[in-house]
Amino acid sequence: MNKLKTTYxxxxxxxxxxxxxxxxxxxxxTLKKAEESGAGAIVYKSLFEEQxxxxxxxxxxxxxxxxxxxxxxxxxxPNIEHAGPDEHLLNIRKxxxxxxxPLIASLNAVNDDTWLKYARLIGQTGVDGIELNxxxxxxxxxxxxxxxxxxxxxxxxxxxxxISIPVSVKLSPDYSNILNFIKKLDEAGANAFVLFNSFxxxxxxxxxxxxxxxxxxxNIGDYKKSLRHAGLLFENIKAxxxxxxxxxxxEDVVKLILSGASCVQVVSTIYKNGLSQxxxxxxxxxxxxxxxxxxxxxxxxxxxxxxxxxxxxFVYKRAQYVDLLLNSDEIFKVEGTSRISSPED
Amino acid sequence: MVISKIWIEDGCTACGxxxxxxxxxxxxxxxxxxxQGVNYGEYEEKIKEAAxxxxxxxxxxxx
Numbered sequence: 022m023n024k025l026k027t028t029y030x031x032x033x034x035x036x037x038x039x040x041x042x043x044x045x046x047x048x049x050x051t052l053k054k055a056e057e058s059g060a061g062a063i064v065y066k067s068l069f070e071e072q073x074x075x076x077x078x079x080x081x082x083x084x085x086x087x088x089x090x091x092x093x094x095x096x097x098x099p100n101i102e103h104a105g106p107d108e109h110l111l112n113i114r115k116x117x118x119x120x121x122x123p124l125i126a127s128l129n130a131v132n133d134d135t136w137l138k139y140a141r142l143i144g145q146t147g148v149d150g151i152e153l154n155x156x157x158x159x160x161x162x163x164x165x166x167x168x169x170x171x172x173x174x175x176x177x178x179x180x181x182x183x184i185s186i187p188v189s190v191k192l193s194p195d196y197s198n199i200l201n202f203i204k205k206l207d208e209a210g211a212n213a214f215v216l217f218n219s220f221x222x223x224x225x226x227x228x229x230x231x232x233x234x235x236x237x238x239x240n241i242g243d244y245k246k247s248l249r250h251a252g253l254l255f256e257n258i259k260a261x262x263x264x265x266x267x268x269x270x271x272e273d274v275v276k277l278i279l280s281g282a283s284c285v286q287v288v289s290t291i292y293k294n295g296l297s298q299x300x301x302x303x304x305x306x307x308x309x310x311x312x313x314x315x316x317x318x319x320x321x322x323x324x325x326x327x328x329x330x331x332x333x334x335f336v337y338k339r340a341q342y343v344d345l346l347l348n349s350d351e352i353f354k355v356e357g358t359s360r361i362s363s364p365e366d
Numbered sequence: 367m368v369i370s371k372i373w374i375e376d377g378c379t380a381c382g383x384x385x386x387x388x389x390x391x392x393x394x395x396x397x398x399x400x401x402q403g404v405n406y407g408e409y410e411e412k413i414k415e416a417a418x419x420x421x422x423x424x425x426x427x428x429x
Contacts (some may be wrong), residue, residue, distance in 0.1 A: 044386055051382075079399040236419050295379035 024310060025303065027318045029284045030187035030212035030261050032123045032149050036303055036316060037274065041265055041286035042067050042127040042152065047112070049119045056122050058270045058296040059303055061284065064152055065116055067127040068109045069141065070135050087174070106139055114146045117315050123149040136176045137183060144184035152189045153177065156218055159195075166197045175210050181210035183313070189213035189263065193220065194246055206260075213261040214254070215286060233253035238289040243267020252337055255281025255326035268295075271305020281323040338345060367429035369406040369413055374398050375424040383419055388412035398425070 024038035040046055042064040046055045054199040055063055055234045117124045126148045130136040136153070144150050181188055190211045196202045203214055224235045247264040254262055264277040274285050288299050315321050323329060327337045378397035385392045390409050393399050406413060406427075417425040 023403075044383070045381060234415060234419075236421070238421055289421070291379075292381045292383065293379065 022316075024315070024317055025061075025307060027283055028261075029062070029263060030150055030189055032125075032187060033061065034123060034284065035059075036061040036300055036306075037065060037278065037282075037284035038302055039125075039263065039284055039286045040291060040299075043288045043292075045288065045291055047349040049115065052116050052119055054296055055299075056120055058299040060122060060292055060299050062123040062125060062149070063116075063120070064125045064127050064286065065113050065148070067129045067154060068106055068139060070130040070132070070139065074221040078159060083118065097098075106142060110142055110146055113148060115144065117147045125150040125152055127152045127154060127191075129154045133172070133176060133179075137179050140180045140184055140188075144186050148186065150187040150189060150212070151180075151184070152191050152215060153180065154191045154218065156193045156220070158193075158220075164259035170196065170202050170205070174205050177211060178209045187212040189215055189260075191218055191265070193218045194250070199250070203254060203258060207258040211260045213263055214258075215263045215265050216250050217266050219266055238292060239267040240289075240322050241267065241269050244273050244277060247282075248277055251277055251280035251282045252326045258329045271302045271307075271309065274306050275304055275309050279325040280316060281326040283318075369410055369427050369429055372400045372406060372413060372427040374400060375426055377422050377424045381421060383421065384416040384425060387416040387419060388410070392416060392425075399403055 023035060027034050027037045029037075029039075036059065038060055039062045040055055040060045044066055046052050046063055047066050052063065073187070113124075113126050126143045126146065128136070128139055128143060129152060130139050140151060140153070153176070155174075155176075157169045177188070177190060188211060190206055190213070192199065192203070192214060194217050219237060219239055221234070221237045223232050225231070226233045244264065244267040247266050247268075251264050261283040262281055263284050263286055264280075264282040265288075267289070268274060268277065268285045268287050269290040277285055287298075287302070290302075294301075295329045310316075310321075313321070330336065372391065374397065375406055380397050382394050384398050385394050388409055391401055391406065391413055395402055395423055413425075413427060417423075417427060
């Protein structure tokens with residue numbers, strides 16, 4: 022019996038390790054290698070509406086750049102249009118056909134109508150589910166949190182009413198009250214929540230005084246915000262929880278399942294350690310379960326969520342921080358002297 | 367300074383990020399390889415970006 026088996030938004034998986042959306046697994050060869058390395062499922066790299074718009078604009082520029090060279094010339098190139106999302110959709114279809122494990126598509130659209138249009142097209146490729154990437158980088162001083170949230174809820178409702186495959190929502194933690202927002206998305210029909218997104222953040226080279234692109238890999242230990250939210254959400258929403266961000270080892274996976282996650286998504290650890298890391302994570306998870314005598318993931322999923330806590334009721338609040346302040350003299354004491362200086366020092 | 371030599375040290379995970387950033391210079395086979403006969407000077411910025419982005423920091427170059 023496969024003790025690592027789990028279910029994620031109705032999709033059965035051999036284990037809870039999903040390779041998250043990235044450029045790691047895009048061609049058939051690497052997809053097959055990912056499957057052979059033991060991944061439970063794969064999220065295919067995102068369809069970005071912004072990228073399609075940019076490519077389409079660049080193609081238009083290329084097609085018309087010499088049109089004014091001679092007065093007699095109408096146009097130098099034949100009429101060719103950008104294929105839009107067709108190439109990406111074809112690749113998703115091919116990817117799905119090449120795999121036996123579940124494949125989930127990922128969507129980053131911009132306009133309300135294209136969210137639905139692209140989601141419908143993705144739904145026709147045969148994928149097992151679709152992941153919607155909702156985020157809002159705050160740039161507009163006049164837009165309220167409610168406006169942003171209402172728009173995203175409406176997009177989800179529209180998609181949910183029009184496509185039949187399961188829909189997950191991947192979120193950033195940057196909402197005013199993310200628990201309330203998730204509750205509303207849950208009521209709107211989300212089948213799962215992927216917590217959390219990671220974003221590029223700008224950085225500056227002080228020699229050239231220019232912005233630079235930096236690595237945006239997550240680091241070991243970055244999973245803690247995901248852990249907190251899995252613990253707060255478990256058994257309080259209908260949707261499944263998939264934890265993401267900073268999950269590197271089997272030990273991390275154990276912690277997130279104990280908090281309430283049904284599965285996890287990994288990316289940075291695969292970039293840093295290669296696909297064989299999937300095998301290592303599964304092995305660590307299985308060994309831990311053997312030591313604890315757990316026969317299935319469900320036996321310990323959510324065991325340390327807020328709803329099931331029998332011990333410290335404040336563990337999901339700021340009590341640890343208060344405790345740190347109240348006991349700072351003790352905590353920072355070194356050989357009988359306190360390292361905390363008083364204002365008179 | 368112009369980049370005169372590039373090499374890949376042991377430990378490449380073949381993630382493909384360098385090829386994605388600078389396909390003119392890097393190619394993934396079993397691991398990342400450096401394409402020979404390329405004028406690296408033309409792609410300096412992209413080579414440096416690939417080196418700093420490499421998750422296992424195995425891309426080395428001499429200026």
